[in-house]
Amino acid sequence: MIVSAALLATLLARPLPRPRQAAGEPVSPDVAKFATLGDRAAKQLDFNAALKDYKKADKAAGHDCVACLLRIATAESRLGDLNAAVDAAKKAGKLAAGNPALLEPAEQQLGDLLTAQAGLAHPDQGKLKRAAAAFTAALNAGAGAAQRDTLRYDLDVLLIRRKQADAGLAGLRSLTSDTALNPTLASQSHKILADPKLAFEVIAPDFSFTANDGHTYSTTSLKGKVALIDFWGTWCEPCRQSVPMLQAVRSEFARKPGFVMLGVSSDTDAATWRKFMQQQRMVWPDFLDSDQAVQQAFDVREFPTYIVLRRDGSIAFRDSGLEPRNDVAALDMITGQQRALERAILRALHQ
Numbered sequence: 001m002i003v004s005a006a007l008l009a010t011l012l013a014r015p016l017p018r019p020r021q022a023a024g025e026p027v028s029p030d031v032a033k034f035a036t037l038g039d040r041a042a043k044q045l046d047f048n049a050a051l052k053d054y055k056k057a058d059k060a061a062g063h064d065c066v067a068c069l070l071r072i073a074t075a076e077s078r079l080g081d082l083n084a085a086v087d088a089a090k091k092a093g094k095l096a097a098g099n100p101a102l103l104e105p106a107e108q109q110l111g112d113l114l115t116a117q118a119g120l121a122h123p124d125q126g127k128l129k130r131a132a133a134a135f136t137a138a139l140n141a142g143a144g145a146a147q148r149d150t151l152r153y154d155l156d157v158l159l160i161r162r163k164q165a166d167a168g169l170a171g172l173r174s175l176t177s178d179t180a181l182n183p184t185l186a187s188q189s190h191k192i193l194a195d196p197k198l199a200f201e202v203i204a205p206d207f208s209f210t211a212n213d214g215h216t217y218s219t220t221s222l223k224g225k226v227a228l229i230d231f232w233g234t235w236c237e238p239c240r241q242s243v244p245m246l247q248a249v250r251s252e253f254a255r256k257p258g259f260v261m262l263g264v265s266s267d268t269d270a271a272t273w274r275k276f277m278q279q280q281r282m283v284w285p286d287f288l289d290s291d292q293a294v295q296q297a298f299d300v301r302e303f304p305t306y307i308v309l310r311r312d313g314s315i316a317f318r319d320s321g322l323e324p325r326n327d328v329a330a331l332d333m334i335t336g337q338q339r340a341l342e343r344a345i346l347r348a349l350h351q
Helices: 005-013 029-043 049-058 066-078 082-095 100-118 123-139 143-162 167-177 183-194 194-201 237-241 243-253 269-279 291-299 329-350
Strands: 208-210 214-216 226-232 259-265 286-288 303-311 313-318
Touching: 005 226, 005 286, 029 049, 049 066, 049 291, 066 100, 082 100, 100 143, 100 269, 123 143, 143 167, 143 183, 143 194, 167 183, 183 194, 183 269, 226 243, 226 329, 237 243, 243 259, 269 286, 303 329, 313 329
Parallel strands: 226 259, 259 286
Antiparallel strands: 208 214, 226 303, 303 313
């Protein structure tokens, strides 16, 4: 599938949907075996292999497995084929009809995929309308409190993007009046209420950490700046291979006013982390995220993950994962990432 530039920008800016296990769905040993193999492949970022195993699981289930289809939808989306992902999610929704426990995750994932497919800056209004219908179906299926709040937030944001800003903003104001609201949803809602154009962007989560240079970096302190955040680990071979690329990016932009480059390490051993950075001359601020709080806030599941933040705190670019290889193809992939990062940083600096 050839992905358009606008769609690619949308995919790179946001983490793609992760299916929640459809509750109460019986599976045979063969279905469980292939689903488990697919999950293992997905964790290794081999989504082609994962997709094959998920399809085997679906076949073993007689094409009557909601959880299999949701996994297929996620694998297809990771491979860049949102049309196939949407088709799989639609099939899951049809299978789940009449079973609220299965229908809710199927319709929510369909809504996520249609929202991504619609694009950000100038969204496809037809796809947004279908996404809203999917989120409404998930909500009506009887979602739990946490998912219900997420679905309400998604629907209110879609109203703004569907040119019904007054209704969407009123809904967000009502949502934030709930003192039990998830802090992340509350923060994102308040940001959109203060600046409605953020409904057309991917908002970075709130975070704060003190890096190895002694300075504290947070959502607030980075406002007005363009930031590149590298999520990495010394245990991650592609991360190690990418250090020269990051040094080149820093050299290119270090003197640009308003640019900040930060690292967030997934290491658990501080001595190993410090020694590697010293040996590799990684002189930019870095944070040892030992409790994974920052990684979880940004929903980082793959390493390395690069995120570029705009001055307003929205995510301009996101890219994740490289295969651990040592050949020319690996170098070409890293070079491609460097060019993509540099373009994203330049665009953010000039916005």
